Amino acid sequence: MNYMKTAVLLAAMTALFMGIGFLIGGQAGMLIALAVAAAMNFWSYWGSDRAVLNMYGAQEVDANSAPDLYQMTYEMAQRAGMPMPRLFIIHEDQPNAFATGRNPENAAVAVNTGLLNLLTREEVAGVVAxxxxxxxxRDTLTMTITATLAGAVSMLANFAAFSGGSNNRNGFGMIGTIAMMILAPLAASIVQMAVSRSREYEADKLGAEICGNPAWLASALAKIAGAHDRHVNDTAEHNPQTAHMFIINPLSGERMDNLFSTHPDTGNRIAALQQLAAAWGMAVGYGGQPQVGNGWGGSQSRGPWG
Incomplete structure (x- = not known):
């Protein structure tokens, strides 16, 4: 199903490229845009995950450099019946995390240091799950390609501001160029939101099943949301097309459960997890002391990893 979503996404983004190319340079511009879109589609499938990790300065860790986090992730992957993903840490104070990669065999999980310093062992397990x-x-393929192509469409639309106004051969002129400058990034954002919102609820539910306790993830979401506004993620602010990849929207500003939000309301997600815990006959409350210091892994709490 997600491969079909990705195919539709690539087709939509290609159409946007061609539309902007037509406004910039007529039929010739449209053909050039088609060629660029084809190259972008190919590169996005094979290299967009590396591009996003590099964008955030993610550093890969292993069993030697981050033994507790690595072991917990390995055992969670075993519980999920999937290969161990590559594991990265991002030196960023804002607590957050994301996954990327075109398939489970070529995937990566990245967590911010702010998240590792804030959460308990169980809560980190919930986030990783x-x-x-x-x-x-297989959400990560669509998520990562969306981030790359949405950014490319926005840049191409902005380029139209400088080159399209003097080109009236296509019959649209300045009005068409201005309309495309507005509509192209908006259309890219709508596609981005369409693949973002429902998948978060689904990943919350499956993540709860993987870690074994919905309250762990509910507690993590509450703490991450509570600390969000105290830290600005400058990289995310300059690359808003990647916001949908994170477990909670990393951007500053109003975050509501509406069409123009990349994530469902955090309170709604917590409530859904509490309902799931109640259905499983578990306590719906949560709590715990945060991790502090220069790294994660000192908690004496023990989860299903040992």
Whole structure:
């Protein structure tokens, strides 16, 4: 199903490229845009995950450099019945995490240091399980390609501002160029939102099943949301097309459960997880002390990993 979504996404983005190319340079511009779109589609499938990780300065860790986090992720992957993904840490104070990769065999999970310093061991397990759920559901292919192509469409639309106004051969002129400058990024954002919102609820549910306790993820979401506004993620602010990849929207500003939000309302997600815990006969409350210091892994709490 997600391969079909990705195919539709690539087709939609290609059409946007061609439309902008037509406004910029008529039929010749449209053909050039088609060629660029084809190259972008190919590169997005094979290299967009590396591009996003590089964008955020993610550093890969292993069993030697981050033994507790690595072991917990490995055992969660085993519980999920999937290969161990590559594991990355991003030196960023804002607590957050994301997954990327074109399939479970070529996937990566990245967590911010702010998240590792804030959450308990169980809560980190809940977050990692959520990201593994995205990989298992093959959401990451669509998410990563969307981030890359949405950024490319926005840049191409902005380029139209400088080159399209003097080109009236296509019959649209300045009005058409201005309309495309507005509509192209908006259309890219709508596609981005369409593949973002429902998958978060699905990943929350599967993540709860993987880690074994919905309250762990509910508690993590509450803490991440509570600390969000105290830290600005400058990289995300300059690359908003990647916002939908994170477990909670990394952008500053109003975050509501409406059409123009990349994520469902966090309170609604927590409530859904509490309902799931109640259905499983578990306590719906949560809590715990945050991790502090120069790294993660010092908690004495023990989860299903040992």
């Amino acid at each position: 959520h990201e593994l759920a995205h990989i298992k559901n």
